[in-house]
Amino acid sequence: MKARLMKEILIGRRTLACRLVSAMLALGIVGAGGTANAADAAAAATPAKVTLSPETLAKGSELFVKNCIMCHDRGMEHPGTAALTYLYGKDKGALEDRDNLTPDFVRFFVRHGRGLMPGFRTGELNDAELKVLAEYLSAGPHPAVPAK
Amino acid sequence: MEVMLADGTLVQTGMGAMPGSQTNHLYKYGFGPSVDGLFTQSNFGVVTKVGMWLMPEPPGYRPYMITFEKESDLHAITEVLRPLKVNMLIPAVAMTVEMLWEAAVQVTRRDYYTGKGPIPDSVRKKMRSDLKIGAWNFYGALYGPPPMMDNTWEVIRDAFASIPGAKFYFDEDRAKDDVAWQYRKKLGAGIPNMTEYNVMNWIPNGAHIDFSPISPVTGVDATKQYELIRDRCNKAGFDYCGEFAVGWRDMHHIFCLTFDRNDAKEKARANKLFGDLVDAAAAAGYGEYRTHLDFMDRIAGTYNWNDSALLRMHEKVKDAVDPSGILSPGKMGIWPKSMRKGRA
Numbered sequence: 001m002k003a004r005l006m007k008e009i010l011i012g013r014r015t016l017a018c019r020l021v022s023a024m025l026a027l028g029i030v031g032a033g034g035t036a037n038a039a040d041a042a043a044a045a046t047p048a049k050v051t052l053s054p055e056t057l058a059k060g061s062e063l064f065v066k067n068c069i070m071c072h073d074r075g076m077e078h079p080g081t082a083a084l085t086y087l088y089g090k091d092k093g094a095l096e097d098r099d100n101l102t103p104d105f106v107r108f109f110v111r112h113g114r115g116l117m118p119g120f121r122t123g124e125l126n127d128a129e130l131k132v133l134a135e136y137l138s139a140g141p142h143p144a145v146p147a148k
Numbered sequence: 149m150e151v152m153l154a155d156g157t158l159v160q161t162g163m164g165a166m167p168g169s170q171t172n173h174l175y176k177y178g179f180g181p182s183v184d185g186l187f188t189q190s191n192f193g194v195v196t197k198v199g200m201w202l203m204p205e206p207p208g209y210r211p212y213m214i215t216f217e218k219e220s221d222l223h224a225i226t227e228v229l230r231p232l233k234v235n236m237l238i239p240a241v242a243m244t245v246e247m248l249w250e251a252a253v254q255v256t257r258r259d260y261y262t263g264k265g266p267i268p269d270s271v272r273k274k275m276r277s278d279l280k281i282g283a284w285n286f287y288g289a290l291y292g293p294p295p296m297m298d299n300t301w302e303v304i305r306d307a308f309a310s311i312p313g314a315k316f317y318f319d320e321d322r323a324k325d326d327v328a329w330q331y332r333k334k335l336g337a338g339i340p341n342m343t344e345y346n347v348m349n350w351i352p353n354g355a356h357i358d359f360s361p362i363s364p365v366t367g368v369d370a371t372k373q374y375e376l377i378r379d380r381c382n383k384a385g386f387d388y389c390g391e392f393a394v395g396w397r398d399m400h401h402i403f404c405l406t407f408d409r410n411d412a413k414e415k416a417r418a419n420k421l422f423g424d425l426v427d428a429a430a431a432a433g434y435g436e437y438r439t440h441l442d443f444m445d446r447i448a449g450t451y452n453w454n455d456s457a458l459l460r461m462h463e464k465v466k467d468a469v470d471p472s473g474i475l476s477p478g479k480m481g482i483w484p485k486s487m488r489k490g491r492a
Contacts (some may be wrong), residue, residue: 070342076254077327079345086256086349115409116348116355 052139060136063129067120068095074144083115096142103134110134149184150197154470158196173199189438190462191476192469203338210290210297210318211336212304213329215282217313222284222374223367224311226392226399229286230365232307233394237300240336242288244370245391247272249404250281252350252389253343254327266382281328282315289336347389347404355409357418357443359425361434363392363399369434370399376428377403384421400437426450441478448481463488 052060064072071080074094085093092098107130113119125133136142149161162178163171176184187195216225225244232238248267260275261267276282286308290297308314322329331343348354359377363369370392378388381403390403403425407418422443426436430450439447451458462482466473473484483489 071345077331077341077343077346079342079349082346083349086352115353116345 052135056132056135057139060132060139061142063125063133064096064136067125067133071117072096079116083117095137096140096144098137098140101137101140103131103138106134106137107131149187149195149199151187151193151195153193154472154474159193173201186465189480191479191482192465194475206291207293208291208297209337210301211333212288212290212301213317213322213332214286214288214308215280215315215317216284216286216311217282219283220371221282221311221313223371225284225286225308225367226365226370227367228307228310229394232304233365233396237303238288238394239291240289242286242394243332243391244394244399245285245287246374246388247276247281247283247285248350248387248389249347249391250285250328251275251279252348252406253331253346254279256352257350257387258352265385266387279328280322280326282313287332287336348406350387350389350406351408353409354406356404356406357422357440358438359403359405359422360436360438361401361429362437363401363434365394365397365399370401372432373401373429373434376432377401377425380421380424380428381405384417384424386418386421444478445481 068080069078071078072084072095074081074097076082076085076093078094080095081093084095095101109117110120110125110130110133120130150164151159151161153159159165160169160172161184162173162182163169163175164173165178176182186192222244229238229242229244233242255275255278257267261271272283288304290300290304292300305316308316317329319329319333324330327343327346331341334341348356361373363373374388374390377390381388386405386407388403389406390401393400393402405418405422407414409415419442422440423446426443426446427450429435435450436447448459449456459481462480463485466482467485470484473486477484477487
């Protein structure tokens, strides 16, 4: 699983791979001998905005609420949001506010975890669900739903 | 409780074993041996149903926080607490929390200190004053009709006021953006949340293993455990970050050992420290109630009275209910026969 995912990530679409590697460099995941150079990293472009079907949007949101929101909801009281805020800054802390996530990036971190986040196994979140979740987060930002 | 055994048999325990039972989950012990405990932290079956006793929302809820000035106050806090807890003036799980735990859920280490090793006392002092927290912080809550809460509070306040420097806070005294207070307030009302995991954001890419020995509710034991952990932890270059979750007759002492997940050397140091803590605590008569997978054998090995009679009994049960060892082999140090090392 791990090898397959890494392979997909590294030989995937060029801009995507560049973005990912540069992100991983920033996170310290890839060592100094990584495959990206500064020019590649600079050339990384924001992926084209994808429009999701209402079904995928609803399912993705449901999966996010079930699996992620307890740590990644908006607000520094949520440890995932706090961790990402410390890393990237205030407007990049909450995953649903992000406009620069890609499906491969989401899948990598969900399966492998980081810091206090555990990797999610297929028994907890299967590949089909992860695909929808990744599409949902990549189609962000998603507006906050006003509290009832 | 409903549990599936390794051979596929579905078992209803306690009163639920009677077809058409009208009292399932109401009286826990049932008829004959009470087996529910066998499926707590074990690998004897897969629990498929449990009964939970829900409480109606109380007519009033008033969470409070008491801060204490000195590190050595842990002794007095625990002594004051015991009779209040035993007499049920402090219901639910109360917490005695060391300052760093309160700080780590809302600030990071690099906000205050960029040197190596444990943060110095001067820095701790600055954090205490910035965040309006004590060296130790006690959290509890009043529940019930307002006149009962008023009366109970007088007793609790007077008892803790005997400790010089104690300061008392209610919800209106803490800031709305006080992350530590806000999540404790939710927990006391039974609203689950993950804010406490912010303690691992204390360092970048922080992950943790919790060292969790049980302590008696006495000042001597609490202090002894605290010092036992603090000294070894500081020597190994880590910050002590811990709390005591106060039950009725015991406290769960939780030391959150946070390390950088990407730093192999730091991980090895954390691993070594954890093992040393298990041994030092056991030598002093303190055992843990849970642990990380990597330490299950080691901790199970500390419960070795009478030639490990308890572990051997667990193994007999394992062999009887799961002879092929298909369910979580090694969980809590209980291995199936085919995988047992050095013991028949």
